[in-house]
Amino acid sequence: MGTPLPGSPAYRGPLPAGFDPPTSGKAIGSLISGIFLLFLPASITAVILGHLSLSEIRKSAGRLKGEGIATAGLVLGYVGLAFVPIAMVMIIAALAIPNLTRSRMAANESSAIGAMRSYTYALGSYTAACPKLGFPASLASLGQGNPGGCDHAGLLDNGLANRAPVRWGYAFHYTAGAFDDLGQVTSFTISAQPVRSGGTGLRSFFVDQTGIIRTSTSGPAYADSPPLK
Numbered sequence: 001m002g003t004p005l006p007g008s009p010a011y012r013g014p015l016p017a018g019f020d021p022p023t024s025g026k027a028i029g030s031l032i033s034g035i036f037l038l039f040l041p042a043s044i045t046a047v048i049l050g051h052l053s054l055s056e057i058r059k060s061a062g063r064l065k066g067e068g069i070a071t072a073g074l075v076l077g078y079v080g081l082a083f084v085p086i087a088m089v090m091i092i093a094a095l096a097i098p099n100l101t102r103s104r105m106a107a108n109e110s111s112a113i114g115a116m117r118s119y120t121y122a123l124g125s126y127t128a129a130c131p132k133l134g135f136p137a138s139l140a141s142l143g144q145g146n147p148g149g150c151d152h153a154g155l156l157d158n159g160l161a162n163r164a165p166v167r168w169g170y171a172f173h174y175t176a177g178a179f180d181d182l183g184q185v186t187s188f189t190i191s192a193q194p195v196r197s198g199g200t201g202l203r204s205f206f207v208d209q210t211g212i213i214r215t216s217t218s219g220p221a222y223a224d225s226p227p228l229k
Contacts, residue, residue, distance in 0.1 A: 026053035027066030030073025043080025050074030101199070104169075108201045111168035112192045113228065115160055116207045119174075119190050122155035124211075129153065134184035135209070138163055139174045169200025177209075193220055 030049035033042045053070040122142045127134055130150040136142065143161030145152030152161075159165065165172040170192045177187030189208045194201030205228070206214045206221035214225040 021060070021063050021065045023066040024053040024057050024064045024070065026050075026056060027070035027073065029053075030077065031069045033073065033077065035076060043077045043084060046073045046077030047081065050077055105194075105199075105201050108169040108194070109203055112170040112172075112201065112205055113213065115165075115167060115170070115172065116190060116192060116205055116213050118156060118160065119172075120207055120211045120213075122161075123188060123209075125155055126150075126153055132184065134180075134186050135176050135188045137176050137185070139165065139172075166195065169195050170205075171195055189223070191220060 026049045030046045030053055033046035033049060035042075050070045050073040054067060054074070057064045057067050057070065119139070119142075123135055126136055126142060129148065130136075130153075133150055136150075139156075139161050140163055141151055141153060141161075142155045143152050143158045144154050147154030155161070159167055160172070171194075173191045173193075175189045176185050177189075178185070180186055187209045189206065192205040194204070202217055204216045204219065204221045206216075206223065206225055208223060213228040214221045214223065215228045216222070216225045
C-alpha cells in the first residue's frame with residue numbers, strides 16, 4: 001500500500017503549507033440528498049451522511065472541510081423527516097375528501113328522492129281524507145298535530161312538513177295549483193334543489209300530481225325534465 005496523500009482521511013502527517021483541504025464527499029452527498037426533502041429516503045440519507053461527514057471532518061484535524069455543507073444537509077434532512085408525514089396526510093386528504101364529498105352528495109340525493117316519494121304519498125292521502133279541499137295550500141298541513149284532520153293531518157314529520165323545508169342539503173319548494181270550479185285544488189308541484197350545487201348535491205328533482213319524479217343535472221328540474229330512472 002502507498003503512503004496516504006494529504007486530504008485522505010487516512011493521512012495523519014503534517015499539512016503542507018497553503019494546503020487547501022478537500023470537501024467531504026459525504027457532506028456533499030448529505031446536501032444533495034437534503035435538497036430532495038419531499039422524498040423520504042433522500043431525507044434519511046441526508047441525515048445519515050450529514051452525521052457521518054461531520055464526524056469525519058472533526059476527526060480529520062483540518063484535512064477535510066465541508067462542515068457547513070454537512071450541517072445544511074442535516075437541517076434539510078430533518079426538515080424533510082418532519083415534513084414528509086404532514087405531506088402524506090395532505091395527499092391522503094386530497095384524495096379522500098373528493099370521494100367523501102361524492103358519497104355525501106349521493107346520500108343526500110337518495111334522501112331527497114325518498115322525501116319526494118313521501119310527499120307524493122302524503123299528499124295523495126291528504127286528498128283522500130279531505131276531498132272537498134283537494135291538495136293543501138301548504139306542506140305544513142301535512143305535519144303533526146291533528147291526525148285525521150285537514151290541518152296538521154299527521155302525515156309527515158314536521159321536518160318535512162313546513163313552509164320551506166331544508167333537509168339533507170336540499171331545499172324543497174311546494175306550490176299548490178289553482179282552485180277548480182268546485183273550490184278544490186287538483187294539482188301541485190314540488191321542487192328539490194341542492195343548497196350548494198356540486199357541494200350538497202348534483203341533481204335537482206321535481207314531482208307533481210302525476211307522481212312522476214323528474215330530474216335535472218343542469219339546473220332546476222321541471223315538468224318536462226327526464227323522469228328519474
